[in-house]
Amino acid sequence: MSANVSGVKHTRGFDVIKPLSVSVLIAIMLPLVLLPLASIFVFGTSNGLTSFWNALVAPEAIFALKLSFATSFWAMIFNVIFGLFAAYVLSRYAFWGRNAIIVMISIPTAIPTAVAGFALLLLWGPYGLLGRYLPPDMQIMFTPYAIILANIFVTFPLAFGVIMPVLETMSRSLEEASATMGASRWQTFWYVTLPSLRGAIVGGALLTFARAVGEFGSTILVSGNLAGRTQTAPLYIFSKFNEGQVEAANAVAVVLALFSFVIFSVLFFARDWLEAD
Amino acid sequence: MKRLCLSITLIFAVLATTDCLPGPMDGSDGSKGVVITVYGFSIMKEPLEKSIFPAFAAKWKAEHGSNVSFITSFAGSETVTNQILQGAPADIAVLAIERDVDRLVQGGAVKNDWRARPGKGIVNTTPFIILVRKGNPKQINDFPDLAREGVQLIHPDPTSSGGAQWSLLAIYGSELKKSEAASGAEDIPKATQLLHEVWHNVISTPGSAREARTSLETGYGDALVTYELEGLMMTQAGEPFQVVVPKATIFSEHPAVMIDRSLTPEKRPVVEAFMNYLWSDEAQQAFVKHHFRSVTNDLFNQANPEFVKIELPFTIELFGGWDKAYPDVIQGVFINQIKTR
Numbered sequence: 001m002s003a004n005v006s007g008v009k010h011t012r013g014f015d016v017i018k019p020l021s022v023s024v025l026i027a028i029m030l031p032l033v034l035l036p037l038a039s040i041f042v043f044g045t046s047n048g049l050t051s052f053w054n055a056l057v058a059p060e061a062i063f064a065l066k067l068s069f070a071t072s073f074w075a076m077i078f079n080v081i082f083g084l085f086a087a088y089v090l091s092r093y094a095f096w097g098r099n100a101i102i103v104m105i106s107i108p109t110a111i112p113t114a115v116a117g118f119a120l121l122l123l124w125g126p127y128g129l130l131g132r133y134l135p136p137d138m139q140i141m142f143t144p145y146a147i148i149l150a151n152i153f154v155t156f157p158l159a160f161g162v163i164m165p166v167l168e169t170m171s172r173s174l175e176e177a178s179a180t181m182g183a184s185r186w187q188t189f190w191y192v193t194l195p196s197l198r199g200a201i202v203g204g205a206l207l208t209f210a211r212a213v214g215e216f217g218s219t220i221l222v223s224g225n226l227a228g229r230t231q232t233a234p235l236y237i238f239s240k241f242n243e244g245q246v247e248a249a250n251a252v253a254v255v256l257a258l259f260s261f262v263i264f265s266v267l268f269f270a271r272d273w274l275e276a277d
Numbered sequence: 278m279k280r281l282c283l284s285i286t287l288i289f290a291v292l293a294t295t296d297c298l299p300g301p302m303d304g305s306d307g308s309k310g311v312v313i314t315v316y317g318f319s320i321m322k323e324p325l326e327k328s329i330f331p332a333f334a335a336k337w338k339a340e341h342g343s344n345v346s347f348i349t350s351f352a353g354s355e356t357v358t359n360q361i362l363q364g365a366p367a368d369i370a371v372l373a374i375e376r377d378v379d380r381l382v383q384g385g386a387v388k389n390d391w392r393a394r395p396g397k398g399i400v401n402t403t404p405f406i407i408l409v410r411k412g413n414p415k416q417i418n419d420f421p422d423l424a425r426e427g428v429q430l431i432h433p434d435p436t437s438s439g440g441a442q443w444s445l446l447a448i449y450g451s452e453l454k455k456s457e458a459a460s461g462a463e464d465i466p467k468a469t470q471l472l473h474e475v476w477h478n479v480i481s482t483p484g485s486a487r488e489a490r491t492s493l494e495t496g497y498g499d500a501l502v503t504y505e506l507e508g509l510m511m512t513q514a515g516e517p518f519q520v521v522v523p524k525a526t527i528f529s530e531h532p533a534v535m536i537d538r539s540l541t542p543e544k545r546p547v548v549e550a551f552m553n554y555l556w557s558d559e560a561q562q563a564f565v566k567h568h569f570r571s572v573t574n575d576l577f578n579q580a581n582p583e584f585v586k587i588e589l590p591f592t593i594e595l596f597g598g599w600d601k602a603y604p605d606v607i608q609g610v611f612i613n614q615i616k617t618r
Binding site: 059060063066067070071074121125126127131136139141142144145224225226227228229239241242243244246 | 298299301302314319322348349350351352360363364365366484485487488490491494495539
């Protein structure tokens with residue numbers, strides 16, 4: 001077999017295609033992604049690090065970040081458990097309507113997030129289809145629980161989308177071996193299926209979490225956007241930008257940018273550990 | 278299996294015993310007393326948060342010994358109104374236009390007697406001016422100059438912002454007022470034509486007056502029609518902008534209302550006291566300090582030399598009140614004849 005598989009002529013010692021293609025890659029990313037992100041850092045720290053820090057430790061900013069992380073965490077827990085359950089059921093059983101369910105789980109991907117927020121408001125709002133029957137002290141909308149609901153809705157397909165393909169292509173022989181050795185269905189799931197899904201579960205969880213932390217369109221509708229009560233980090237950024245306090249907006253934006261950098265670094269560097277077994 | 282089970286139980290136990298969600302900052306646990314929730318249109322933020330809330334809380338504490346605190350949300354007037362109509366937990370709304378109060382009344386959130394307060398429910402007022410970049414490079418001296426070719430205008434979106442509707446009325450009404458002063462009759466076609474040409478130069482429609490100002494500050498556009506106080510705030514902060522005073526312009530009037538729908542009996546007296554406080558000399562002077570004009574005492578306004586003089590001022594009464602201005606001008610002229618073309 002020839003070494004010239006790719007059809008590119010390899011000159012001895014130096015392949016000009018390699019540095020060229022890497023440069024093109026970076027040149028494309030620069031104006032589209034890297035420079036916009038860099039400008040957040042530049043503007044966020046333009047008045048000096050002290051004022052950046054002061055903007056960051058403002059009580060309302062801290063609260064907004066805490067609220068974002070907490071609501072995203074609960075949405076993540078729910079969607080990972082649901083995604084795992086749904087993927088298991090849909091990959092192990094064939095039944096009438098199975099494809100319809102798969103399509104339905106994926107629907108939130110293409111729905112504008114503002115529509116998601118509005119839909120929740122129309123259902124659970126104080127004058128919504130179901131919300132009107134809730135007593136006043138049990139109203140969900142305009143509380144942090146509404147933010148969790150909105151986060152669940154917009155990140156609904158993510159964990160499922162990561163877990164399902166892995167589960168579908170997973171070799172069944174181990175599960176079958178486990179079953180023939182007398183393991184119960186639950187034991188097989190717990191000792192055989194679940195460990196080999198480790199990477200997919202962590203990946204799906206982080207993806208869900210990261211997406212939920214950045215959610216804006218649905219949150220602004222269902223939360224009421226009250227500073228220090230229902231204002232998440234993206235809403236805080238938006239409000240501060242609107243008020244002309246670009247500094248305060250940027251400080252929190254920098255935190256979110258760093259956070260997503262960390263999340264995807266973890267995903268990347270933990271890959272080996274996650275995909276072992 | 279045991280280890281995994283244990284660690285999962287542990288995680289949940291930790292989460293269950295700590296705060297699952299951060300508690301509200303405003304001390305709804307009672308430590309800060311009664312909490313009043315105020316929804317306001319964008320530019321109300323400074324006078325309320327910097328002067329009026331702290332002053333009222335101190336006054337209430339001195340007179341009654343108990344605490345009052347405030348939480349707020351600010352956005353375009355129409356947006357705020359829609360949020361309240363959908364059930365947002367507001368106790369008080371300060372809005373840019375009466376039409377939004379009418380919508381709240383129709384939605385059952387506000388009682389019909391809101392005009393019984395001093396100033397007919399209007400808490401403050403301010404004229405509409407043109408804000409341009411320092412040195413006025415495009416030579417904009419009045420509304421008709423905004424229609425010139427090559428002028429780029431930032432204008433808030435009339436579907437979400439009350440200030441945007443005032444601005445449309447200011448431009449349109451200025452032509453009526455000027456033609457009436459010149460010939461004794463209002464020239465409606467000319468006013469429509471002007472509004473049409475000005476709108477043609479709009480390059481961006483942000484959601485609120487404050488958002489529009491931020492757009493201008495970040496470098497977009499040549500001019501913005503906005504509340505006088507926005508211009509005064511910017512020039513006093515030393516930003517490179519200047520105020521252009523139109524020959525004829527409108528004075529906007531901003532209503533404050535109590536959202537009766539959701540008031541609990543223990544909250545009502547405090548909210549009622551706060552509503553009355555808004556028209557007190559102390560609060561009205563605080564508004565003047567933050568560049569709004571007082572509705573109760575013109576002496577407060579005269580004491581503030583920064584306010585611009587307008588040759589031909591007018592109010593919503595030029596159009597026969599909001600009941601007529603909205604259907605006739607915003608709907609009839611702007612939406613039907615200009616925006617859709």
